[in-house]
Amino acid sequence: MYSKEPRRLLVSLARDRNGSVAMVTAFFFAVIVGALALAVDVGSLFLERRTLQGTADLAAVAGASDISRAEAAVAATLQANGVEADFTVIRGNYVQDTALDHTRRFRPNLQPFNAVRVDLSKPGRVYFAKVFSSQTATIGVSALAANAEMASFSIGTRLLALRDGIANELLGKMLGTTVNLNVMDYQGLASADVQIAQTIQAVASEIDLKAGTFQDVLDASVTTGDLVAAMAKIAAGNGDTAAELALKRLLASGGLDGEVPLASLFDLGPFAMLAIDDPAPGLDAQVSAMQILGSSLVLANGARQVKLDLGAEVPGLLSLTVDLAIGEMPRHSAMIAVGPKAAKVRTAQTRLRLVAEVGGAGALANVRLRLPLVVDLAYGEASLAAVSCPYGGSSRAAVVARPGITEAWIGELGGGDLSDFGTTPRLYPARIVDAPLVKVTGKAHVDVGNSLGTRLVFTARDVERGTVKRTGTNSIAGSLVSSLLSDLDVEVKLLSLGLSLPGPIADTVGSVLGNVADPLDAAVHGLLTTLGLHLGEADVRVHGIRCGGGVLAG
Numbered sequence: 001m002y003s004k005e006p007r008r009l010l011v012s013l014a015r016d017r018n019g020s021v022a023m024v025t026a027f028f029f030a031v032i033v034g035a036l037a038l039a040v041d042v043g044s045l046f047l048e049r050r051t052l053q054g055t056a057d058l059a060a061v062a063g064a065s066d067i068s069r070a071e072a073a074v075a076a077t078l079q080a081n082g083v084e085a086d087f088t089v090i091r092g093n094y095v096q097d098t099a100l101d102h103t104r105r106f107r108p109n110l111q112p113f114n115a116v117r118v119d120l121s122k123p124g125r126v127y128f129a130k131v132f133s134s135q136t137a138t139i140g141v142s143a144l145a146a147n148a149e150m151a152s153f154s155i156g157t158r159l160l161a162l163r164d165g166i167a168n169e170l171l172g173k174m175l176g177t178t179v180n181l182n183v184m185d186y187q188g189l190a191s192a193d194v195q196i197a198q199t200i201q202a203v204a205s206e207i208d209l210k211a212g213t214f215q216d217v218l219d220a221s222v223t224t225g226d227l228v229a230a231m232a233k234i235a236a237g238n239g240d241t242a243a244e245l246a247l248k249r250l251l252a253s254g255g256l257d258g259e260v261p262l263a264s265l266f267d268l269g270p271f272a273m274l275a276i277d278d279p280a281p282g283l284d285a286q287v288s289a290m291q292i293l294g295s296s297l298v299l300a301n302g303a304r305q306v307k308l309d310l311g312a313e314v315p316g317l318l319s320l321t322v323d324l325a326i327g328e329m330p331r332h333s334a335m336i337a338v339g340p341k342a343a344k345v346r347t348a349q350t351r352l353r354l355v356a357e358v359g360g361a362g363a364l365a366n367v368r369l370r371l372p373l374v375v376d377l378a379y380g381e382a383s384l385a386a387v388s389c390p391y392g393g394s395s396r397a398a399v400v401a402r403p404g405i406t407e408a409w410i411g412e413l414g415g416g417d418l419s420d421f422g423t424t425p426r427l428y429p430a431r432i433v434d435a436p437l438v439k440v441t442g443k444a445h446v447d448v449g450n451s452l453g454t455r456l457v458f459t460a461r462d463v464e465r466g467t468v469k470r471t472g473t474n475s476i477a478g479s480l481v482s483s484l485l486s487d488l489d490v491e492v493k494l495l496s497l498g499l500s501l502p503g504p505i506a507d508t509v510g511s512v513l514g515n516v517a518d519p520l521d522a523a524v525h526g527l528l529t530t531l532g533l534h535l536g537e538a539d540v541r542v543h544g545i546r547c548g549g550g551v552l553a554g
Contacts, residue, residue, distance in 0.1 A: 053141045056141045058077050059078060062076070067147065088118075092110050092117065094107075115147065152543040153337060153543060155401065155540050173306045175253065180249070192235055192288065201277075204217045204220075206226040212275070218268070219262075224258050267337040268338050298326055307321070317356050320523065326348055354375070356373070360433075367433060374413055377528070380403050381401070402538060409446075430443060432513075471540075
């Protein structure tokens with residue numbers, strides 16, 4: 001007979017809900033433990049990959065710093081960091097061009113080599129996954145670094161043919177004081193080179209800035225006096241007595257309270273955020289003390305007009321008055337730059353108005369001849385086109401320079417502010433002779449300049465010698481007044497008859513003015529040379545080329 005007891009037990013068990021939570025908990029506990037194990041393994045692999053990526057970055061930088069021995073540098077970096085990994089090193093050429101996609105900037109195996117890519121791989125460490133599988137996880141990372149090819153360069157740095165009289169008059173007017181430096185003082189300043197880092201550090205000391213970065217100094221309130229005092233201390237430390245005495249004489253003159261925007265004088269590029277007490281090798285480039293002085297006065301006197309009386313400085317003239325207006329520097333530019341490719345420097349725009357008077361001769365004896373000139377000099381600019389640091393070879397830097405466009409006129413300046421650089425000067429025929437019986441008027445115009453840039457290549461030897469290279473030089477820029485006089489259209493009127501007589505009187509005017517053309521040319525160039533500005537020309541100097549330091553690239 002069939003017993004109903006087992007059936008009742010099964011039904012009772014099916015209906016019984018006691019212990020169901022424990023069973024579900026046990027099931028999900030196993031799932032949680034598995035998820036936890038997976039998280040531990042994945043987290044461990046992620047952390048290990050990040051650590052390996054950091055090592056790869058260091059190895060790539062080391063390899064790019066010494067491309068010829070990149071494998072040895074990578075191996076040494078791995079050993080120093082206690083990392084055992086397989087690695088490959090791929091040399092290539094890296095182009096720092098933001099217009100290119102980052103995947104196309106590095107071209108493997110293309111010479112000249114200036115970058116390396118380092119690939120690292122190693123087995124990852126897992127703790128629980130090996131329970132389920134005997135296979136191991138492999139971690140792979142890659143890092144790209146390029147040689148830090150940088151140069152420091154500047155524009156407008158000829159610093160030759162300095163005449164103490166003209167320079168003293170100009171500096172004195174810009175400073176609002178009396179400057180009495182002699183030719184030897186100016187030559188001492190022109191030949192004295194100071195390091196960029198030393199100069200900024202010394203300025204930080206002058207303004208009592210004890211900590212911070214180089215950019216903090218560039219952004220601080222700094223006067224011309226702070227800068228001159230800083231350079232005087234550097235000259236003293238270098239044993240350069242001539243430059244030290246000249247700078248101290250300048251300090252004693254007073255008037256050095258104009259504020260200098262150092263960020264418009266120095267562009268430190270990637271070095272700007274370094275600590276003041278930790279200068280990089282790229283900041284050891286040297287710059288002429290005279291260039292820094294002239295540039296700082298231009299910046300401190302931006303948009304101001306200076307009036308000079310140079311009659312006693314130019315032989316053959318009865319008088320010479322000069323109005324000089326200096327435009328503000330373009331934003332986001334500097335006169336001296338340290339940086340990689342595409343860094344730029346610019347000079348300031350300048351406008352001159354000169355009125356020269358000379359005694360007549362011949363048919364114009366006892367009559368004063370008056371020659372009004374206006375010279376408009378747009379800023380020149382230069383950009384770093386390339387830096388080449390081939391291993392085993394000599395470093396080179398290429399700078400593309402575009403000279404400032406120069407226009408000059410013989411004529412009377414019409415209304416408007418001389419400092420209004422937004423408009424072209426409005427000129428009327430010059431009143432050359434304004435005597436009771438004779439009226440002579442004339443006008444002339446010369447346009448100098450080149451809208452295209454010129455590539456200038458500097459070798460390591462050029463840098464060592466302080467070579468200055470220029471572009472845009474031509475006969476017009478070298479003899480501006482002579483060129484204007486050759487184009488002078490003269491009209492002579494006797495009494496009030498309005499007769500045009502291009503005969504003896506016109507010839508006499510041309511002869512008398514021609515005799516003072518060379519002295520006037522010298523005066524114009526002396527003024528602009530003191531400020532590091534030149535007519536129709538761009539003068540460029542590379543102060544240093546830095547090779548051998550690797551930086552991450554991408």
